[in-house]
């Protein structure tokens with residue numbers, strides 16, 4: 243069967259890209275060169291309908307090169323990698339031509355392996371026109387991303403367990419790992435205001451070395467506190483270091499049903515761990531089911547918004563996997579009759595935290611901001627801050643949802659998140675602009691990419707034009 247793989251490429255790049263595509267097709271596919279299009283309407287493109295497993299999150303997108311590169315995101319491998327999918331059209335915005343050629347080779351080979359006879363159609367476009375509709379359409383290719391079930395912290399616990407077992411808590415920092423501080427202060431205000439006054443059962447999920455569980459056991463001597471962590475090594479360190487009559491630690495995967503009686507838990511806390519639950523909606527539903535009617539769930543972790551913000555434009559098409567989507571937790575809380583309060587915590591704004599390979603250029607302003615604010619504790623929600631603190635309870639003040647980027651469509655959330663730079667402090671504005679320019683340069687985007695960004699993110703044009711416009715021109 244003959245099937246088309248359609249590549250739309252910038253007309254200005256035709257001379258550079260066509261020979262590389264011809265080479266990629268040689269011996270694999272018949273190559274057809276379409277007449278140049280003066281204007282390509284994004285609404286006509288065949289798209290991927292990308293869903294996050296266990297989440298309401300979705301986005302509809304053609305295969306936009308170089309944004310949709312699944313190898314740049316650490317998800318469990320999808321059943322069929324993006325380049326093997328035969329449905330969507332490919333929209334090339336720039337990037338490295340040889341890399342694109344290799345990507346095309348893989349796609350063609352995958353089709354040949356499937357018994358198809360691919361035809362590579364190359365269609366140059368001079369201009370792009372939006373919008374890119376986000377409602378699923380007949381002919382879309384469904385594509386599901388799954389968070390990795392891997393425990394990313396386990397290698398650290400395995401490597402450090404012997405040393406941690408011999409050191410007292412105040413010297414754990416010498417081991418050189420990040421998760422050694424007691425973060426209870428982040429919860430202080432919410433605990434005072436929202437926790438049941440005499441909790442009976444308290445859980446700390448993904449408790450790591452157990453300091454938070456320990457401090458809660460001291461604060462609430464009448465409660466039983468259980469620290470839960472998937473790592474037997476982390477639990478061994480915590481159990482040895484902290485022995486209190488009302489405290490225990492268990493090595494259990496919190497993504498499975500936890501075995502506590504429904505409605506019996508008065509307080510659940512978690513720091514930097516709940517994003518690891520593969521199925522977020524199922525995990526949230528299970529946890530809200532465990533809570534007593536007046537119970538409180540406090541979740542401190544990274545939210546997707548900081549990925550959308552700092553990793554732009556890489557974040558344009560794909561979500562990340564080590565953060566939560568606010569919308570999932572709002573939805574599950576609402577279903578269980580609870581309100582959600584949302585605060586931000588500048589817990590760790592270090593540049594390396596966001597873009598390990600690219601951080602150097604914007605490290606100074608971001609580190610300056612982080613140093614000045616590390617001890618601030620929770621404040622108003624800001625999408626550009628690293629961490630969010632969610633408080634779910636019947637007594638919580640309902641968040642002003644209109645002011646939050648809560649859409650379940652990745653693309654729809656991105657505009658408000660990017661526009662938040664306009665009201666950010668100067669250090670953040672500088673760091674963001676440098677990060678975006680740096681990411682765009684790394685992708686090798688060309689000016690045509692700005693047309694795409696404007697077409698899919700028209701609300702952000704006033705923020706993006708001056709920033710990326712200059713950078714893409716400089717890259718010409």
Ligand SMILES: C[S@@+](CC[C@H](N)C(=O)[O-])C[C@H]1O[C@@H](n2cnc3c(N)ncnc32)[C@H](O)[C@@H]1O
Nearest residue numbers: 395421448449450471472473495496513515518
């Ligand atoms: C980033 S550490 C945070 C540890 C601690 N809460 C802190 O803030 O220092 C994440 C912790 O979650 C644990 N973890 C990851 N996936 C888990 C799962 N599915 N069930 C239970 N614990 C998990 C890891 O072993 C690790 O201790």
